[in-house]
Amino acid sequence: MTNYSREDLSWTSDLKEAFGGDVELQDEQGRAVRMELEAEFKVGEQRYAVLRKPGAAEGEHELYHVSPSPEGDISITTIEDDDEWEDISELYDECTLPEEL
Numbered sequence: 001m002t003n004y005s006r007e008d009l010s011w012t013s014d015l016k017e018a019f020g021g022d023v024e025l026q027d028e029q030g031r032a033v034r035m036e037l038e039a040e041f042k043v044g045e046q047r048y049a050v051l052r053k054p055g056a057a058e059g060e061h062e063l064y065h066v067s068p069s070p071e072g073d074i075s076i077t078t079i080e081d082d083d084e085w086e087d088i089s090e091l092y093d094e095c096t097l098p099e100e101l
Contacts, residue, residue: 004043004091012040015049015066018074023051025076039092040066048088049076063088 015023015037025033035051038061042048047066063085065077079085 004087006091006095008043009091009095010042012042012047014047014068014074015040015076023049023076025051035062039096041092041095043088043091048079048092050092051076063092 019037021037023035023037025035027033034054036054037049038052039050040048041050047068049064049066050061051064052061063079065079067075067077069075079088
């Protein structure tokens with residue numbers, strides 16, 4: 001398990017600049033699913049997106065890899081590694097939850 005800290009994360013805005021506040025993904029059946037862009041950031045060289053289904057409760061989000069291509073296209077893919085997903089999810093929560101006084 002990798003231990004990340006707030007200093008490892010840098011906020012980005014590539015998806016917001018390209019698509020606005022919503023992105024469209026395809027589900028397993030090939031149907032379009034609209035997701036709200038909650039946040040995007042980079043840890044090391046890997047970029048991530050935090051997406052939420054419309055109407056989902058606060059804190060109910062999904063994490064994805066974001067990969068720009070040399071042609072300028074942006075792909076959004078599922079994080080397959082459970083440990084990576086857990087590490088990045090904990091880091092995002094740490095960076096977005098208010099610090100305790």
